[in-house]
Each structure stands twice: as C-alpha cells, then as structure tokens.
Amino acid sequence: MLYKSACWLRNHIILVLSVALGLILFYPTPAYAMHIAEGILPWHWAAIWYAAAAVFVTIGVIVIRRRTGENKGLLPLFGLAGAAVFLISVFPVPVPISGTSSHPCGTPLAAILVGPFISTVLGAIALLIQALFLAHGGLTTWGANILSMAVAGSFVGFGAFLVLRRLNAPIFVAGFTAGVLGDWATYAVTSFELAAALRGAGSLWSMWGTLALAFAPTQLPLGILEGIFTAAVVALVYQRRPELLKHVIPLTGRPVVSTAKGGNQ
Amino acid sequence: MNHAGKVIAIGIAVLILVIAVVGSVALSTNNTVREEGLWSDATDVLSGQAAEQVGREARDPFINTEQGNMLVFFFCLGGVAAGSIIGYNWRRLFTEEHRR
Numbered sequence: 001m002l003y004k005s006a007c008w009l010r011n012h013i014i015l016v017l018s019v020a021l022g023l024i025l026f027y028p029t030p031a032y033a034m035h036i037a038e039g040i041l042p043w044h045w046a047a048i049w050y051a052a053a054a055v056f057v058t059i060g061v062i063v064i065r066r067r068t069g070e071n072k073g074l075l076p077l078f079g080l081a082g083a084a085v086f087l088i089s090v091f092p093v094p095v096p097i098s099g100t101s102s103h104p105c106g107t108p109l110a111a112i113l114v115g116p117f118i119s120t121v122l123g124a125i126a127l128l129i130q131a132l133f134l135a136h137g138g139l140t141t142w143g144a145n146i147l148s149m150a151v152a153g154s155f156v157g158f159g160a161f162l163v164l165r166r167l168n169a170p171i172f173v174a175g176f177t178a179g180v181l182g183d184w185a186t187y188a189v190t191s192f193e194l195a196a197a198l199r200g201a202g203s204l205w206s207m208w209g210t211l212a213l214a215f216a217p218t219q220l221p222l223g224i225l226e227g228i229f230t231a232a233v234v235a236l237v238y239q240r241r242p243e244l245l246k247h248v249i250p251l252t253g254r255p256v257v258s259t260a261k262g263g264n265q
Numbered sequence: 266m267n268h269a270g271k272v273i274a275i276g277i278a279v280l281i282l283v284i285a286v287v288g289s290v291a292l293s294t295n296n297t298v299r300e301e302g303l304w305s306d307a308t309d310v311l312s313g314q315a316a317e318q319v320g321r322e323a324r325d326p327f328i329n330t331e332q333g334n335m336l337v338f339f340f341c342l343g344g345v346a347a348g349s350i351i352g353y354n355w356r357r358l359f360t361e362e363h364r365r
Contacts, residue, residue: 035308039324040316076354083350090343092306097289100298102307133339135326168267169274177278180285190308198315211311217292217299218307220285227281240359 035089035127035145036190038138045197050143053124056151060121067118077244078118081110085119086126089149090136093225098217104226105149108157108182112175112234112248116154123150148189157182157230162248171238171249172231179230183223187215 041049067074088106095101106126111119124146130136137145161178169177191211199207238245298310316322330336 036312037309037323038326040312040321042321076357079350080354080358083347083354086343087347087351094304097293098296098299099303100296100307100310101304129343131326132328133330134343135329135331135336138323139327164274164277167270167274169271169278173275173278177274177281180281187307190312194312194315198319198321200319207315211315213292214297214311215307216288217296220289220292224282224285237359244358 035130035137035149036141036193038131038140040138041141041144041193041197043140045193046140046143048143049141049147049193053143053146053151056117056120057124057146060117060119060124063115063117064121074114078114078122081113081119082122082125085110085122086129088229089123089126090130090134093222095218095221097221100218102187102215102218102222104222104229105153105183105186107150107153107186108161108178108226109230109233111154111158111182112161112178112230113237113244115247116158119154119158120146120150123154126150144190144193148193149186152189153182153186156185158248161234165249172235175231175234176227178234179227180223182230183226184219187219188212191215 064078068078085106088104088109091103092101093103105123107119107123110122113119114122124142127137127142127145127149131138131142131145157178160181161174164174164177165171192208195204195207195211234245238249242249297314298305298307301310313323325331330339
C-alpha cells in the first residue's frame with residue numbers, strides 16, 4: 001500500500017514538475033522573432049524553400065504512417081519528441097559570453113530518438129504552431145524554417161550520431177557531437193537561405209560567410225549547450241529503455257529491460 | 266579497429282569543443298548582434314539587417330498575438346500543453362513500460 005502510494009506520488013511529481021518547467025520556460029519575454037520572421041523572404045525564395053521542405057515532410061508523413069501502423073506503441077515517443085522540439089526551439093537562451101540570445105533546435109535529439117524524417121515532421125508542426133500563435137517565424141517563411149531547423153538539424157544530428165556510433169564512440173560523446181553539429185548546421189542553412197534571398201547584387205558566398213560569422217558568437221557556445229543536453233537525454237533514454245534506440249544503437253551485448261509494445265521498430 | 270575508431274570519435278568531439286570555445290572567445294569582441302542591444306536575438310537581428318539592405322522588413326504575423334496580454338496567454342498555454350505532453354508520455358515510456 002505504502003509502495004503504491006509512493007509510486008503514485010512520484011509519477012505525479014514528475015508530471016507536475018514537467019508542467020512547472022514548461023511554465024517557467026515560457027515566462028513571457030518581449031516578442032523576439034526567433035526563426036526567419038514573416039515577410040523577410042521574397043515570395044519566389046519562400047516558394048523554393050517550401051518546395052524543398054515539402055519533399056522531406058511528405059516522406060516523413062509516409063514513414064510515420066508506416067511505423068505507427070506497425071507499432072502503435074511508438075505514439076508516446078513521437079508525442080514526447082514533438083513536444084520537446086516545440087519547447088526547446090522556442091526557448092530563448094541568453095549567452096553570457098556574447099551578450100546575445102538565440103534558441104537551440106531540439107531536432108538533433110528528436111532525430112536520434114525517432115529518426116530524421118519523423119523528426120522533420122515534428123519540427124514542421126512545432127514551427128507551424130509557433131508561427132501561428134507565438135509570433136515566432138511566419139507562414140511565408142515556414143518552408144525556409146523547416147529546411148534549416150527541422151531538416152538540417154535532424155539529418156546532420158542523426159548522421160553525426162550514426163557515424164560516431166559506427167566508430168564505436170561512447171553514447172555521450174556521439175550524442176554531444178550530434179547536438180552540436182545539428183545546431184550549427186541549422187544556423188549555417190539559415191545563413192545560406194538569407195544570403196540566397198537577400199544578397200541583392202552581392203556575392204552569395206561572401207554574404208553567406210558574413211552571416212555565418214555573425215551568428216558564430218551566439219551559436220558556437222549555444223551549440224555546446226545543445227550538445228550536452230542532447231547527450232544527457234540520449235544517455236538517459238538508453239539507460240532506461242535501450243530498445244527505443246535500437247535503430248541507432250544495436251542491442252547486442254546489452255540487456256533489454258522491456259520488450260513491451262512501446263519498443264521502437 | 267574498435268579502439269582506433271573510438272579514439273578518432275573522441276578526437277572529433279574534442280576538436281569540436283575546442284573550435285567552439287576558441288571561436289566563442291575570439292569572436293565575442295566583434296559581435297554585430299550585441300550592438301543592437303543586450304540579449305538581442307541573433308536570427309531576429311541578422312535577418313532584419315539583411316532584409317533592410319534590400320528594402321524588405323518583417324511584417325506582423327497573420328495572427329497577431331503581440332497585442333496586450335495575448336502573447337503571454339499563448340506562451341503560458343504552450344508551456345502547459347508541451348509540459349503536460351512531455352510529462353505524460355515520459356511516464357508512459359519510462360515508468361509504466363519500464364515496470365512491465
């Protein structure tokens with residue numbers, strides 16, 4: 001009886017703490033238009049980025065349908081990853097060394113947990129909600145923001161994790177590198193999108209370099225934060241439910257805690 | 266081979282860390298975003314400056330929640346919803362499934 005009460009209390013404390021954390025993170029700040037804001041891109045560039053993003057999102061939706069059709073137990077993992085991407089990517093982090101702020105992406109972490117295509121869809125949904133209700137990003141720049149944060153962040157993060165795991169890197173090291181590179185890739189692509197659309201008569205490469213360099217004082221340290229966070233969560237998930245990560249970390253030689261229906265495919 | 270791979274992987278991670286630390290320190294004195302004000306948002310400032318050079322500027326969102334307390338309301342709502350979803354699914358994945 002006492003054990004049951006303790007479990008009930010622990011579970012509800014976790015739930016309440018999560019809600020409280022969300023409230024703290026969302027404490028109102030002046031409206032920083034993180035992501036590329038509404039109206040910044042000319043319509044033809046907005047259309048190009050929409051088209052490019054649509055390819056990844058369409059494949060992602062197909063992958064989600066296939067995987068949830070095979071295993072409904074994956075839905076909690078998708079829900080967790082999606083909400084985490086939403087929360088992390090709207091969280092303005094002050095960077096003391098530069099005196100500026102920016103946001104992490106969360107998509108490298110989501111890509112490791114659920115795969116890069118599904119992470120792209122989750123990122124797209126998060127960006128849409130932010131554009132509609134939080135004045136972050138915009139509907140005309142949704143495609144560009146999907147391509148930089150959801151696609152680049154997911155694929156670079158996932159790729160880095162996979163390569164380092166193949167090299168037999170410890171999970172924390174692989175997770176850290178994935179988080180850092182996924183974050184930096186997001187801002188490299190954002191710089192490219194801005195340079196391509198807004199360079200005027202100037203050189204694309206010169207403007208891309210200038211913008212990337214201007215992002216660097218904020219994003220270099222923020223990438224480290226994203227790396228540490230990604231590594232910590234991936235290590236925790238692997239410790240408690242290794243089968244959830246079997247698509248990126250083979251289970252060989254590792255005891256499986258549970259083979260219940262929540263396992264990943 | 267496994268050991269060599271591990272050393273290479275750790276070397277890559279260390280190199281990234283060094284680049285981040287050295288780059289952060291070296292570039293912190295020449296920060297165009299900081300000139301716009303303390304804790305300015307990097308994407309906001311840089312995309313705004315780039316757009317301004319070609320005569321463009323950000324416009325109000327389609328649903329303009331930047332009025333009065335509306336943005337506060339939506340931030341709180343977003344925080345409650347995301348926090349609840351994370352907590353609920355975390356419990357389902359790592360407490361209930363783990364116990365089974």
